[in-house]
Every structure is written in C-alpha cells, then in structure tokens.
C-alpha cells in the first residue's frame with residue numbers, strides 16, 4: 001500500500017530531472033497540504049532561483065513532465081508557481097482494495113535488523129510501581145511494532161536482582177523459612193516482604209551485621225547463599241508474570257536478563273577500562289570522567305565503575321549490557337526504554353562504551369537510543385502515591401480499572417452472559433489504562449485519572465474499542481466476514497474519499513513509529529481514523545445504501561477500517577472485544 005503523497009514525491013523528482021537535468025536530482029519536491037486540492041507541490045518556488053527561471057515556468061515544466069500513471073486526477077499551476085494536485089479517486093480506490101486483499105493490510109516489511117529492547121526491568125523482591133507500568137507498556141508496544149515491521153526483536157528484561165539489599169532479603173528469608181507464608185508473600189505483595197526485612201535491618205544491630213556478612217557471601221558465590229537468592233528470584237518471577245499476564249505483555253522468563261547475568265563480565269570490564277586509560281582511581285574508587293559531563297559549579301560528574309568497597313556500580317553493569325548486545329547479540333539498534341531521569345547515566349554509559357570500543361563510534365553502525373519515559377503523577381501533580389505516602393501498587397490500580405469497566409458494562413449490556421461481561425471489563429479496564437499510557441508522548445508526565453482513561457469519548461482506549469465493536473456489529477448484520485470481504489471499492493462521496501485516504505496512511509504511520517519510537521503517533525492515527533469513520537457513517541448509509549454496488553463497496557471500507565483498528569490496537573497491546 002502506498003499513500004498518494006508517497007507515490008507523488010518520487011514522480012515530481014523524476015519530472016524535475018526530466019525537465020532540468022541531473023543538477024536537480026534528489027531535490028526536495030516540497031509537497032505540502034493544500035486548502036484547494038489534496039496537496040500542493042512547491043518545488044518550483046524552491047528551485048526557481050537556482051535554475052534562473054520564473055517559478056511559474058518551472059511549475060509548468062514540472063507538470064508537463066509529470067508521469068504518474070493513474071495517480072493524479074489534476075495538476076494545476078496557480079499563483080506565482082504552486083502546483084495544486086488532486087489525486088484520482090480510482091487510484092485511491094484501487095490502493096484501498098489492495099490493502100484489504102493483503103493480510104498485512106498493505107504494511108511493508110523492512111529489511112530485518114536485530115533490535116534488543118531493554119524494558120520493564122522491575123526489581124526482585126520489590127513491588128512494581130506505576131513507574132514500571134510505563135516502561136513495560138511502551139517497551140512492549142515498540143517490541144510488537146518493530147517485530148511486525150519485520151525486525152528480530154530481542155526482549156531484555158534487565159531486572160534488578162543484585163546488590164546490597166539482597167543481604168538483608170536473604171537473611172529475612174532464612175528467618176521466616178523458605179516455604180512459609182511470609183516467604184510466599186513475595187508472589188503477591190513483595191512490598192510486605194521488603195518492608196519486613198527493612199524493619200529488622202533498621203531495628204536490630206545484630207540482624208544488620210548478619211545482612212552485611214550475607215552480601216559478602218553472596219558476592220563470593222557461596223552456594224547456599226546463591227540458592228536462597230535464587231529462591232527469592234523464583235518467588236518474584238511468579239509476581240512479575242502475574243503482572244505481565246494481567247497487562248497482556250509479551251515478556252516471558254526467556255526474556256529475563258537481569259543485572260546478575262553480567263556479574264562475570266564486570267572484573268574484566270574494570271581491568272580493560274583501566275588498561276585503556278579510560279577509568280582512573282579517585283579516592284579509592286575506579287571512575288570514568290568524561291569531557292562535557294559536569295554538574296554543579298562545573299564539577300566533572302564521574303561514572304562509578306568500582307566503588308572503594310570493591311562493589312561494582314550500576315553503570316558498570318550497563319556497560320556490560322551494551323557490550324553484550326553489540327558483541328553477542330549482534331545488535332543493529334539497541335533501545336533502552338528507561339525513565340527520563342536516567343538520561344545522564346545512559347549518555348555516560350554510551351560515551352564510555354564508545355571510548356572502550358564496546359560500541360562503534362559511528363552511530364550509523366549501531367544505533368543506541370534512550371526511549372525516555374516520563375512519570376505518572378497523582379492529581380496533585382506529584383509522583384503517584386497512596387494517601388499514606390507509600391508508592392501505589394500497580395496491581396491495585398489495574399484491579400480498580402477493571403472494576404470501573406465492569407460497572408459500566410453491567411449497566412450498558414446487562415443481557416450479555418456473565419463470562420463475556422467479565423472479559424469485556426478486563427479488556428476495557430486494562431486496555432484503557434494501557435492506551436492512556438501510550439497516547440501521551442513517552443517523555444512527558446501525565447496525571448493518572450481513571451475516569452478520563454475509561455471515558456467512551458475522546459482519544460481513549462474504550463472509544464476505539466467501542467468503534468471496533470460497532471463496526472463488527474455492522475458487518476455482522478450484513479453477514480460479512482471482515483477478512484474475506486473483497487467487493488470493489490468505489491470512491492465517490494467526499495466522506496468515502498476521506499476515509500479511504502486515512503486508511504492508506506497506516507503503512508507510513510507504522511514506519512514512523514518504528515523509526516522514532518513514538519507509539520503515541522499510532523494512537524493519534526487510530527483516533528483520527530475512528531473519527532473519520534464516524535463522519536463517513538453519518539454521511540454515507542452502509543446497510544441501506546442506494547444500490548447493491550455502493551453497499552458492497554462501503555462494506556469493504558468498513559471491513560478494512562475494522563481490521564486497521566484491530567491491527568493498530570494489537571500493536572499497542574490493547575485487546576478489542578467483539579461486543580461492548
């Protein structure tokens with residue numbers, strides 16, 4: 001599938017070369033939206049001076065040499081040298097039909113690249129909070145989209161599974177007993193376990209001493225300590241997986257690549273950085289100073305590689321992630337879907353990795369990108385907290401969203417079977433939260449507001465889900481299978497044309513999301529498509545169309561609209577119920 005603009009641009013470029021020779025090869029055709037036609041080509045205005053001709057003459061020459069097959073209905077020079085272009089209805093109709101006949105809906109596959117994506121990354125024996133919600137949902141949508149575009153995505157769940165807190169956590173596990181209910185609470189409420197361990201650590205000097213000794217044994221690889229640590233890890237996996245399955249996120253145990261998996265690489269990295277003169281000793285610690293990275297009063301900010309107590313820094317582990325992803329996974333691009341507050345940290349990691357040769361200096365060779373994730377705020381515009389000030393539990397929010405949706409569907413569709421209502425509530429509640437998260441630019445903050453997220457109007461998940469349910473009901477009444485519908489498309493009414501043009505944008509929008517990592521652009525597109533469909537449905541009767549041909553054509557438009565919405569929502573990780 002090609003959007004008309006994308007078909008037009010190369011044709012204008014060829015016309016330029018045909019009219020003015022090789023000098024203008026590759027010139028920008030300057031295609032812009034127009035009030036008077038579908039688009040305006042302003043290349044003549046841009047090139048006239050360079051060619052030493054009047055813009056109007058250049059425009060005439062372009063039109064004369066324009067070879068676009070059936071694409072264009074009219075191309076007229078106006079004013080000082082604008083070209084107003086109207087696309088042919090037949091061409092548009094054919095493209096729509098081709099998209100409907102294609103299981104990929106006309107979306108091109110790209111040359112496959114290997115793309116590790118670092119996302120979600122909660123911490124073992126700790127609660128996943130709303131901050132983890134965004135990296136999980138946005139990362140998963142990028143994984144789905146890049147995969148759909150033909151890439152090999154390698155999910156990397158960089159869980160926090162190492163470091164000093166594990167001394168205290170392992171000691172607490174020993175005290176309560178591995179198989180006790182206090183241990184199993186990690187599966188449902190890790191915060192309760194963590195807080196209990198913390199209270200002992202703060203309240204008992206004896207416990208604190210044992211916890212510190214336990215860290216040393218953990219780092220030394222003591223088998224019994226490692227076994228207990230593994231137990232905590234397993235309990236946490238139950239918890240993570242429950243959150244992932246509630247959210248409908250594609251992460252599995254196979255994607256776990258936690259901090260601890262890099263342990264063996266760290267001493268070598270330290271030695272290497274020291275040998276290459278990149279890291280230096282500073283007050284007993286091994287650090288990297290990078291030109292341009294300064295903090296307050298222009299004081300250089302160090303990247304800690306090895307602390308004075310021998311422990312490794314968070315940055316060292318991240319250097320190991322870069323090295324692993326480039327050298328072992330053979331990445332073409334690497335995405336870090338991580339909080340915006342870690343921006344400086346990641347920049348320092350990339351820069352150090354480039355100096356050390358872990359990452360090619362030329363970004364064209366391996367592109368590494370921080371997909372910066374903003375915060376979720378409460379109504380007071382501060383980081384979302386419970387009334388008591390504790391971080392808000394993710395599962396609690398999700399349960400609340402589903403209950404909210406359940407109340408709505410019980411009222412709206414009481415006649416539906418109980419199980420179906422429960423399923424719809426789950427899809428709408430979870431889908432609404434996910435969509436709200438995705439529809440905001442990933443680096444800006446947003447206020448968590450369930451009423452807005454679950455509203456049936458506006459740019460929301462439920463609005464789009466409702467649009468798909470309505471389309472399904474139209475197609476059901478007509479006895480049409482959306483996948484199999486292949487009646488020829490006729491584009492005559494303006495509202496049909498609007499809808500058809502919108503449908504042709506899917507390919508371009510997905511390519512853009514895959515290139516600049518902004519799923520909110522897909523949300524905006526789907527929202528606009530649903531609105532365009534609404535206007536079409538108001539202006540153009542479908543089931544009661546005047547003649548059989550028009551009816552069949554409009555059903556094809558409905559079928560492709562439904563499939564496009566469902567495909568788009570799927571790439572966002574949002575399910576669409578059959579009825580709503």
Ligand code: ARG
Pocket residue numbers: 118121122123158159160318321336338
């Ligand atoms: N576990 C960290 C946290 O909860 C996020 C890790 C992000 N990924 C990374 N490679 N640094 O904040």
